[in-house]
Amino acid sequence: MNKSSCFKLALYAVAVALLLVGCKKAGGESKPADVDYYTCTMHPSVRSQDPHGKCPICGMDLVPVKKKSAMAIPSAETNTETPGEFVVPVERQQQIGVTYTTVRKQPLHETIRTVGLVTSDKERRWEYVPRVEGYIQKLFVFSPGELVESNAPVLTIYSPELFTAQKEFVDVLQMRASAQSNNSASVLNSADELLTSAKERLRLWNITDGQISNLEKTQKPQEYLTLFSPFKGVVEEIGVDQGRKVMAGDRVVEIADLSVVWVWAQFYQDDVATLSNGLPVTITTSAYPGEKFGGKISIIDPFIDNATRTVRVRIDVQNPNFKLRPDMYADVELSIDSGEGLAVPADAVLPTGLHNIAFVDKGGGKLEPRFLELGREYDGFYEVKSGLKEDDRVVTSANFLIDAEAQVQGALKSW
Numbered sequence: 001m002n003k004s005s006c007f008k009l010a011l012y013a014v015a016v017a018l019l020l021v022g023c024k025k026a027g028g029e030s031k032p033a034d035v036d037y038y039t040c041t042m043h044p045s046v047r048s049q050d051p052h053g054k055c056p057i058c059g060m061d062l063v064p065v066k067k068k069s070a071m072a073i074p075s076a077e078t079n080t081e082t083p084g085e086f087v088v089p090v091e092r093q094q095q096i097g098v099t100y101t102t103v104r105k106q107p108l109h110e111t112i113r114t115v116g117l118v119t120s121d122k123e124r125r126w127e128y129v130p131r132v133e134g135y136i137q138k139l140f141v142f143s144p145g146e147l148v149e150s151n152a153p154v155l156t157i158y159s160p161e162l163f164t165a166q167k168e169f170v171d172v173l174q175m176r177a178s179a180q181s182n183n184s185a186s187v188l189n190s191a192d193e194l195l196t197s198a199k200e201r202l203r204l205w206n207i208t209d210g211q212i213s214n215l216e217k218t219q220k221p222q223e224y225l226t227l228f229s230p231f232k233g234v235v236e237e238i239g240v241d242q243g244r245k246v247m248a249g250d251r252v253v254e255i256a257d258l259s260v261v262w263v264w265a266q267f268y269q270d271d272v273a274t275l276s277n278g279l280p281v282t283i284t285t286s287a288y289p290g291e292k293f294g295g296k297i298s299i300i301d302p303f304i305d306n307a308t309r310t311v312r313v314r315i316d317v318q319n320p321n322f323k324l325r326p327d328m329y330a331d332v333e334l335s336i337d338s339g340e341g342l343a344v345p346a347d348a349v350l351p352t353g354l355h356n357i358a359f360v361d362k363g364g365g366k367l368e369p370r371f372l373e374l375g376r377e378y379d380g381f382y383e384v385k386s387g388l389k390e391d392d393r394v395v396t397s398a399n400f401l402i403d404a405e406a407q408v409q410g411a412l413k414s415w
Helices: 003-030 090-096 160-182 185-204 209-218 269-274 399-409
Strands: 035-039 063-066 100-102 104-120 125-128 134-139 153-158 224-228 233-238 253-256 260-268 280-284 293-304 310-318 329-345 356-363 366-371 373-378 381-386 393-395
Touching (some): 185 209, 260 269, 260 280, 280 310, 356 399
Antiparallel strands (some): 035 063, 100 393, 260 310, 280 293, 293 310
16 A cells, blocks of 8 residues: 555544534534424324424424433322423414413303203292182182182182081070170170181181181171182183082182292202302293293202202292293293403313313423312303413313423323
8 A cells, every 4th residue: 555545544443433523512412301202293103302303293393302310200298190391383383273372360251051941939929729618619710821810709608617607606695695694704704715616616627717707797697608719810620510519628729929929940069159049040932032031049959969060949930921831931041140250261271180281482492390289160161270370371272282292302292
């Protein structure tokens, strides 16, 4: 080998050595110490040590995967995970359709809608039930649906027992009058006791105080007893005809006052905490489109229905024109106003079972997972108890893809 060849060979060896040293320095400087390798979020099987590499499958930029010592680890004191920041390039966010919203304070208003069934008010419903045997001498109402005014006659009943009781009452009145004229104290005391007992028996047989007073004045027993409606109402049912014999306990006529009705509605158990007696409720029905009826919650059933997981609620509704009718379906709307509070859109919250997570924009493609403590949901927004502050920018779409990026980069370990 001549001198020229030896010189060329030595020069080549020096050049190779310098090239290797330069590559090692370049690689050491470009790869951070806490990065284990680089991978593709869409193809996690790809692993590379090149920080500027691209995925050989889809051509996307590779993202760093930190070493285990740099990943988020559970806190020793709280035994909960402390999430860390991760990077999703802005171009990549645009590709997967990431959008943001700003966390603000706003009115916490919620509208709960359900259905209900109209029923008559049991406190305003009266059944005529004879307490003695007798005969219906005359009916003043003949069909369900008839309107009956207050103190209007409903029926006349004949009963030999009632006639006998009235006659005995008159006899006691005459005996007391005779005792008073003869100044017989013992007979007068006995007559007063008998008179009190006779009045009570007449009352128990549905004879009113007014009718008893009239009998006391006229002292003429009536063969027929007329029963009057205690309120303005609607005939709900008629169980007899004129002339028919009735026995004690038979249902004769039923009248319902529909000026106030009940609406029984069902609410899911998640809404129980918002219900309280006296809460105003709006009632609507398809029979009267656009018309609203005001009501208030009066009773909340303490028992949950085992099949539907709902609780029954009674709503008292004013119904002066008798528009709402028993067994009519109704739509129930309950508005809850809880003041003002920090709220985040429901789309920004990623429920994982273990946590509720939101991803906060830190600028320049950096994102930070936050564990949230949430309150109730108000018309598409959750009340935020902790985890976010006002003016934070949070991801509202593509949350699952962002979460995948966080998982790959080690910002989140548990769900």
